[in-house]
Amino acid sequence: MQNTSYLTPEALSTFIRAALAEDVGNGDHSSLAAIPAEARNRAKLLVKGEGVLAGVELAQLIFREVDATLGMEQLLADGTRVKYGDVAFIVEGPARSILTAERLVLNCMQRMSGIATHTAYLTTLLGDTHARLLDTRKTTPNFRICEKWAVLIGGGVNHRYGLFDMIMLKDNHVDYAGGIRAAIEATHAYLARTNRDLGIVIETRTLAEVQQVLETGGVDRIMLDNMPAEQLREAVALINGRFPTEASGGITEQTIAAIAASGVDYISVGALTHSAGILDLSLKAF
Structure with a gap:
C-alpha cells in the first residue's frame, strides 16, 4: 500500500532545479549587488510556532543544489514535534548562496511542516x-x-x-x-x-x-x-x-x-x- 517510489534523487533534483529557475532566473541580483563575493556567514532555521517539523532533508538538498560548499548542521529531524524558539539546523558558507536558497527552503519547509502538523493531529483523532x-x-x-x-x-x-x-x-x-x-x-x-x-x-x-x-x-x-x-x-x-x-x-x-x-x-x-x-x-x- 505505502508507496515512496516517487522520492527518487532524480525527481527531487528536478523539482529543486525547476523551483530555483522560477525564483532565481538570471541571478539573485539583491545578493549579487549588496554582498561581497568572498563573504561567508551562517544562519539558523528558527521555529516560530508549534507543530511537526518537515522538510529538513529537502532543505539540505536545496542548499547543496545552490552551492555544494554550503554546510548544514542538522539539529532536529523531520517528524520532530517543535515549539517556538527551537532551532532546526544551522547553515554556513558563502553568504550569497545562503540568501539565494533562503526563500525556497522556507517556502517548502513551512508548507510541508503545516501539512505534517495537520496530518499528525488528524491521526490522533483516529483513537x-x-x-x-x-x-x-x-x-x-x-x-x-x-x-x-x-x-x-x-x-x-x-x-x-x-x-x-x-x-x-x-x-x-x-x-x-x-x-x-x-x-x-x-x-x-x-x-x-x-x-x-x-x-x-x-x-x-x-x-x-x-x-x-x-x-x-x-x-x-x-x-x-x-x-x-x-x-x-x-x-x-x-x-x-x-x-x-x-x-x-x-x-x-x-x-x-x-x-x-x-x-x-x-x-x-x-x-x-x-x-x-x-x-x-x-x-x-x-
Missing part, C-alpha cells in the same frame, strides 16, 4: 481504531512531491501518487462505463490488453453499489464515498473483510473519529494537502 489516514491527489501542481512527503512525515499514508500508478474507478468512471460491473470488466480487459499490473479501487455511493462490487469481484479495495458513519458500519458489515475499505468524501475533524469507529481500513482526506496551513519558520543570520 485506538485500526483505520489509517490517506492523502489524495488534491495537491498543488508541481508541488505534489513535497506535499505527499509531508503526509508521510506526519504519520499518514500515501494514496496513489498520480493517475499512472493505480486504477481508481470513481463515480464518473462508473457512470460513463455503464455501471459497476461494466467498469470493472472493462478495466480487467484493459489491463490484460496492455499487460499492466495495477491495483484497482472502485468508488461506491450506496449499499446497492457495494453489493454489486461484491457480486462482481476483481478489485483490491472498495471506496465508500460520502457515507455517514451509520451507513459506513452497514457497508463494512456487508463487505465482511472480503476487501479492504476506504471512507472518503467531506471528512472533517468533527466527523473523522466516528468514521474511524465504523471499522473502515482507510480514511482519505483531501484537506491534508489542500487546506493545511503553514508552520511559521524563519532563517536568521547570527
